[in-house]
Amino acid sequence: MGKIYRQNYRIPFYETDVNHQVKLPHLLSVALQVSGQQSLSLGVSDEDIFDQYHLVWVITEYDVQIERMPRYGEDIIIETEADSYNRLFCYRYFRIFDQEGNQLLSIFCHFVLIDFDTRKVAQVPDDLVAPYEATKIKKLIRGQKYRDLQEAKETFYHVRYFDLDMNGHVNNGKYLEWMYDVLDIDFLRQHSPKSIHLKYVKEIHYGGDIYSRVEQEGVISRHDITSNGELNAQAIIEWEKKDV
Numbered sequence: 001m002g003k004i005y006r007q008n009y010r011i012p013f014y015e016t017d018v019n020h021q022v023k024l025p026h027l028l029s030v031a032l033q034v035s036g037q038q039s040l041s042l043g044v045s046d047e048d049i050f051d052q053y054h055l056v057w058v059i060t061e062y063d064v065q066i067e068r069m070p071r072y073g074e075d076i077i078i079e080t081e082a083d084s085y086n087r088l089f090c091y092r093y094f095r096i097f098d099q100e101g102n103q104l105l106s107i108f109c110h111f112v113l114i115d116f117d118t119r120k121v122a123q124v125p126d127d128l129v130a131p132y133e134a135t136k137i138k139k140l141i142r143g144q145k146y147r148d149l150q151e152a153k154e155t156f157y158h159v160r161y162f163d164l165d166m167n168g169h170v171n172n173g174k175y176l177e178w179m180y181d182v183l184d185i186d187f188l189r190q191h192s193p194k195s196i197h198l199k200y201v202k203e204i205h206y207g208g209d210i211y212s213r214v215e216q217e218g219v220i221s222r223h224d225i226t227s228n229g230e231l232n233a234q235a236i237i238e239w240e241k242k243d244v
Contacts, residue, residue, distance in 0.1 A: 002134040011071065063195075067104050080093065086136065116167075179223040179235055210225055
């Protein structure tokens with residue numbers, strides 16, 4: 001187990017959807033900001049890592065389990081813990097609680113460090129993660145298995161300026177937005193996500209064209225994002241019917 005860091009957060013109007021629930025891509029971004037605040041407090045901020053090692057953090061996988069989505073105006077607690085790491089991967093938990101202490105979401109992330117210039121994965125320096133008190137492990141934690149989509153419905157998008165993050169690549173949350181966007185609005189009004197497995201395969205750059213593809217069977221939707229004939233991301237989302 002690693003050090004635990006917590007922050008309070010109130011869900012603002014502009015981060016909610018037509019169901020008055022927080023937009024999950026926004027919540028993931030806020031959670032990452034909280035982990036950044038922890039890193040800053042420990043003296044290993046993104047700027048420190050870049051200056052010392054010329055490395056940047058990249059998320060490769062999310063496993064999200066949802067009891068209930070936070071709603072507009074709700075005060076929540078975002079907790080994060082850098083749990084463990086091995087030679088190539090770091091694993092971090094985020095947990096979202098309401099004010100009564102009920103856990104609303106659990107988010108498990110896989111991170112890698114990449115060289116900013118070569119974009120190649122770098123080994124994790126022990127001294128870099130030491131302040132988090134994360135456990136060093138030997139095994140690789142395997143994520144969800146995905147299959148190729150066979151008869152997918154696809155929608156075309158062009159990558160725009162505001163889709164980019166500070167590193168000049170498409171923001172992580174944008175992939176999930178593209179995946180939501182191909183689902184029917186009536187389905188989205190009537191259902192909430194119960195679990196999400198999301199894997200990032202290859203970065204998307206500014207000015208490119210992408211296809212968001214989906215296959216849906218009941219409350220299970222399978223997604224991928226492709227560009228230039230290559231796979232960029234995959235996801236499996238399990239939905240549940242909302243209480244009326």
